[in-house]
Amino acid sequence: MTEPTGRSGLTMLHVGAFSGSVPALRQALADRTAVEAHDLMPLTRAPGLAGARLRAVREARRAGPGTPWTKTDAWTAALDRRVRARGLLGPRRPVLIVQTLPALVPPAGVRYGVYTDRVGLEGAAVGGVHRSRYTDGWLTRERRLLLGAHRVFVMGPSTADVLVTEYGLAADRVHVVGAGTNVAPAAADPGPRAADPPRLLFVGTQWELKGGPTLLEAFARLHARDPRRTLTLVGSGPDGPLPPGVRALGRVPHAAMGAAYDRADALVIPTHMEAFGIALVEGLTRGLPCVASTVGNQPWIVGDAGIAVPPGDVDALTEALSRLSADYAHFRARALARGAELRATMTWPSVAERILTELSGG
Incomplete structure (x- = not known):
């Protein structure tokens, strides 16, 4: 060139x-x-x-x-x-x-x-x-x-x-x-999606730092109310057996992450600290609403395409995930719009x- x-x-x-x-x-x-x-x-x-x-x-x-x-x-x-x-x-x-x-x-x-x-x-x-x-x-x-x-x-x-x-x-x-991003956006506009309840995805290589324990506690409450709920963990996970409804994929190569995002309906990363949040950008560019935390640049990345909660707050995270499920069509539409903005700039x-x-x- x-x-x-x-x-x-x-x-x-x-x-x-x-x-x-x-x-x-x-x-x-x-x-x-x-x-x-x-x-x-x-x-x-x-x-x-x-x-x-x-x-x-x-x-x-x-x-x-x-x-x-x-x-x-x-x-x-x-x-x-x-x-x-x-x-x-x-x-x-x-x-x-x-x-x-x-x-x-x-x-x-x-x-x-x-x-x-x-x-x-x-x-x-x-x-x-x-x-x-x-x-x-x-x-x-x-x-x-x-x-x-x-x-x-x-x-x-x-x-x-x-x-x-x-x-x-x-x-x-x-x-x-x-x-x-380290994962290419979806080749085509995924469009609206009905998700009842939404399949949740967690992405992070530092389980404690990324709020994994908080997420498991909040998810357990939701799963007890509705056993259809699922949570997939990518990158890291807890020691010992996984709770009901949770599966762990471990480390996933960048080339295979697109498929992991496409099998989910929402991305959840309630981290205690985040330098930026590239995984949030990747999820949004594929149309996934996000539940993140209020630290760093996360609220700016997510905008109105999801919900940001204080790190470590199990009650707030449980409420946010419940709200996401109850109004999924709205958050999905906002995620598609925010994803289009990010694809043009990020x-x-x-x-x-x-x-x-x-x-x-x-």
């Missing part, structure tokens, strides 16, 4: 596959300009950084239980030095840093952007056992990374609000560009275009 005028290529730095999003974004960017992508994940095992890892582990322990060693000043400073030594943060062309986890601080003169689904203070604000953890040194480096960026690209508006109010970024430097090509336009612009 011919490279657009004014786009001289891009260096992309990321840590791992980011739930499948990185490969899709990298390809969408490569369709528009030359991309030199570097995965920093292998450096976590590099022999030459063993000393930094040990210092990072000690720093994490001092910060308290559950603090990852990758979110320390010791590790990210060492990572920064290695990245600079390899010449990956040069001024010859723009740099896109995916996620704030590496907390790199590019030198002056480097035009760079950050694309992330969440920032440290946003995750920490959740509180309790599910909050994000990091050391003070890591947070200082993350703040420097964000404040020095030419543009910060985020998936949803709740993250943008935190960047402006808590990090002090100018609003015109923060851009909500959304995200693409694609990796559109995300890539927005990022490149801003990084190569003024």
